[in-house]
Amino acid sequence: MDDNTDGVVLQFGSGFQPYREYLMQGAAKRRRLWLIDDEPATWQQPYVDGSSVVVPLEGAGLVLDHDGLIAAAEAVARTRPVRGVFTYDEPSVIATALVADRLGLPGLTAQGAQGCRDKARTRQALTAAGLPQPRFAVATTADEAAAAAADIGYPVVVKPRGMAASIGVAVVDDKAGITDAFDRADKSSRSGPAEYHGGALIEELVDGSEISIDGAVVAGEYLPFCIAHKQLGAPPYFEEVGHIVDGADPLLADAELRELLRAAHEAIGAPYGITHTEIRFSSRGPVVIEINGRLGGDLIPYLGKLATGIDPGAVLVDVAQGIRPDLEPAHRTCVGIRFCYPPEDARVVEIVVPEPGAVPGLVEAHPMVSPGTTVRLPPRAHIGRHAYVVCTADDPATCADRLTAAADLVELTYDAVNEPEFSGRPW
Numbered sequence: 148m149d150d151n152t153d154g155v156v157l158q159f160g161s162g163f164q165p166y167r168e169y170l171m172q173g174a175a176k177r178r179r180l181w182l183i184d185d186e187p188a189t190w191q192q193p194y195v196d197g198s199s200v201v202v203p204l205e206g207a208g209l210v211l212d213h214d215g216l217i218a219a220a221e222a223v224a225r226t227r228p229v230r231g232v233f234t235y236d237e238p239s240v241i242a243t244a245l246v247a248d249r250l251g252l253p254g255l256t257a258q259g260a261q262g263c264r265d266k267a268r269t270r271q272a273l274t275a276a277g278l279p280q281p282r283f284a285v286a287t288t289a290d291e292a293a294a295a296a297a298d299i300g301y302p303v304v305v306k307p308r309g310m311a312a313s314i315g316v317a318v319v320d321d322k323a324g325i326t327d328a329f330d331r332a333d334k335s336s337r338s339g340p341a342e343y344h345g346g347a348l349i350e351e352l353v354d355g356s357e358i359s360i361d362g363a364v365v366a367g368e369y370l371p372f373c374i375a376h377k378q379l380g381a382p383p384y385f386e387e388v389g390h391i392v393d394g395a396d397p398l399l400a401d402a403e404l405r406e407l408l409r410a411a412h413e414a415i416g417a418p419y420g421i422t423h424t425e426i427r428f429s430s431r432g433p434v435v436i437e438i439n440g441r442l443g444g445d446l447i448p449y450l451g452k453l454a455t456g457i458d459p460g461a462v463l464v465d466v467a468q469g470i471r472p473d474l475e476p477a478h479r480t481c482v483g484i485r486f487c488y489p490p491e492d493a494r495v496v497e498i499v500v501p502e503p504g505a506v507p508g509l510v511e512a513h514p515m516v517s518p519g520t521t522v523r524l525p526p527r528a529h530i531g532r533h534a535y536v537v538c539t540a541d542d543p544a545t546c547a548d549r550l551t552a553a554a555d556l557v558e559l560t561y562d563a564v565n566e567p568e569f570s571g572r573p574w
Contacts, residue, residue: 154228155181155196156467157220159243160236164190165515169449170235170442171195173460178230178468183219185211199223213242220246231467233421240264240440253365253419253469255440262415263422263440266308266348269415273435276414278407280435281351292329293322295349304350304385307332317526318352318383328383331526355428357436358398359390361443361451362408363462365471367418369409372462372474373451374398375443376543380488384525388486389550390447391543394454394479404433411435421459421466423447446484446535453482453510453539481543485550486515487534492523493561498534501556508549511537512557521564533559 156178161167168190174180175194182191182198191198199222201215216239223229231252234243240260247254255263262268273280281304284295296303296319305328306316315332319325332347361373374396378389398404408424415438423443425436442448448459456477465472489495500512514534516522522531536553540546 154230155179155223156230156464157223157232157246158182158195159216159232159234159246160184160239161188161191162236165513166444166446167235169452170460170463173452173458174233174464175460176458177461177464181223181227181229183216183223197223211238211242213245216242217246217249220250224250231464231469233463233467235421235442235463237264237439237441244440253467255420256416256418259412259416259418259420260440263417263438266306266437269435269438270348272414272416273411276410278411278414278435279432281353283348283350285346286329286349287346289326289329292347292349293325296322296325299349299351302352304348304352305329305332306348306350308346308348315347315529316385318385320383324383353427353429353434353436355430355434357425357427359443359447360408360424360426361448361459362412362422362424363466363472363474364412364417364420364422365466365469367413368471369405369412370472370474371399371405371408372455372457372472373443373448373459375447375450378485378547380525384529386488386525386529387445388488389484390445390450391481391483391546391550392447392450392454393481393543394451394476395481407433407435411438419466419469421463445486446537450482450484450537453537454480481540481546482537483540483543483546483550484535484537485554486532487536487554487557487559488524488532489522489559489561492521492527492531492564492566493533493559494521494564495519495533496560496562497558498560499558500534500536501553505556506538506549506553508538508540508546509536509553510539511535512553523564523566527566533557 171194180195182195188198199219204210232247244255244257244260267285270283282299286292302320317328319328359375360371362371375390375392380386380388423439427434462472498514515532534557538549
C-alpha cells in the first residue's frame with residue numbers, strides 16, 4: 148500500500164478468479180478498494196476494505212441494476228472519500244461510467260461506454276470520424292443480413308452487437324450460410340443486456356494479422372502498454388486460442404498505429420479509462436475491429452505484466468484517479484499463452500498438466516475446469532477450454548514453438564458428449 152491511503156477506489160465486478168485475481172492483487176497494492184459486485188465477496192476479501200452486493204435484474208451478472216449500482220456507490224461515498232471507479236468486467240462498463248459521472252470522477256463518458264459496449268455505435272462513431280474500419284451494416288432480419296452481405300461482398304463477418312469473447316461471431320463465405328450465421332448471432336445477443344437483443348452486424352472480412360492493444364487514456368492522451376498478437380482457432384469461428392506479448396514489440400512506438408488509436412478513442416468519447424482495442428493489419432493499413440471499455444481478457448494483461456513488469460492492476464487504479472500511470476517497463480521479454488480445447492464436446496474425467504520446465508520456457512500450466520465439467524466447442528458454445536500453458540522466450544517465434552510443445556503435454560481424459568441441439572448459454 149502506498150502512502151496515499153485516505154479514501155477508496157470503487158471496483159465494479161470481479162470476474163472469474165483464475166482469469167482476474169492478479170488484477171485485484173495489483174490494484175489493492177495501489178489503493179484501498181471497495182468492491183461492488185453481484186455476489187458476496189469470497190476470494191476477493193483479502194484485497195478489499197469492504198464490499199456491497201447489488202443483485203442483477205436477471206441472469207448471472209449480465210443485466211445489471213444500474214440504479215442499484217449507483218445507489219450503492221453513493222452509499223459508500225457518504226461514509227468515506229471515493230477517489231475513483233474502475234472495472235475490468237464487460238457487463239459493468241456502462242454502470243462504471245454512470246457512477247463516475249454521478250460522483251464527478253474521471254472515467255469513460257456514458258457515450259464512450261455505450262460506444263464500446265454497442266458495436267453498432269462503435270462503427271457509427273468511427274464512420275463519422277472517417278477512420279479505417281470494415282465496411283458494415285446493421286441487420287435486424289436474415290433477409291436484411293443477406294442483402295447487406297451481397298452489398299458488402301462475401302466473405303463477411305456476422306457478429307452480435309453487444310457480446311464479447313467472440314461469442315456468436317462467424318465468417319460466412321457465401322449466401323448459403325448467411326441465415327444460420329445471422330440466427331446464431333441473434334440468439335447469442337439475447338444472452339446479454341436487453342438493449343443489445345436482436346439483430347447482428349454484417350461486416351467486411353478484413354485480411355491480415357490481428358493484434359489487441361491494452362491502453363490507458365488520461366486527459367485524452369492515449370498510452371498503449373500491452374500489445375498481444377492473437378492466434379485464432381479453426382474457421383468459421385473467431386475463437387481466440389492463444390496470444391503472444393513481446394515486451395519489445397516495435398508496434399508500441401509505431402506512429403501511425405498510435406495516432407489511429409488516439410483518434411478512435413476521441414471519436415467514441417473516451418477521455419479517461421482503460422480499453423482493449425483490436426486491430427487488423429490489412430492491405431490498406433491498420434483497421435479498427437473493436438474497442439472494448441475494459442482490460443483484455445484471456446490473461447492478456449497478465450502476459451504483459453510478465454513481459455514488462457508493468458502491473459495492469461496498478462494502471463487501472465491510477466487511471467481511475469485521473470493519474471497518468473508510469474508505463475516504463477522494468478524488463479522486456481516475450482510471453483505467450485495457449486488454451487487447450489477438447490477434440491469434441493466432452494465431459495471431463497481428468498486433466499494432467501506438465502510441470503514448469505517440462506518444456507524450455509514453460510512457466511505455468513493449469514487446468515481450467517474440474518472433473519465432471521462439460522465443455523463444448525463452437526458453435527454450440529464458446530471458451531470451452533480445459534487447460535492453459537504459459538511460456539517465455541527471447542522472441543515470438545520461439546515462444547510459439549514452446550507453447551505448442553507444452554500444450555501437447557496436456558493430457559485430457561473425457562467422455563464424449565453428443566448434444567447437437569444444446570441450447571444453453573453460449574459460454
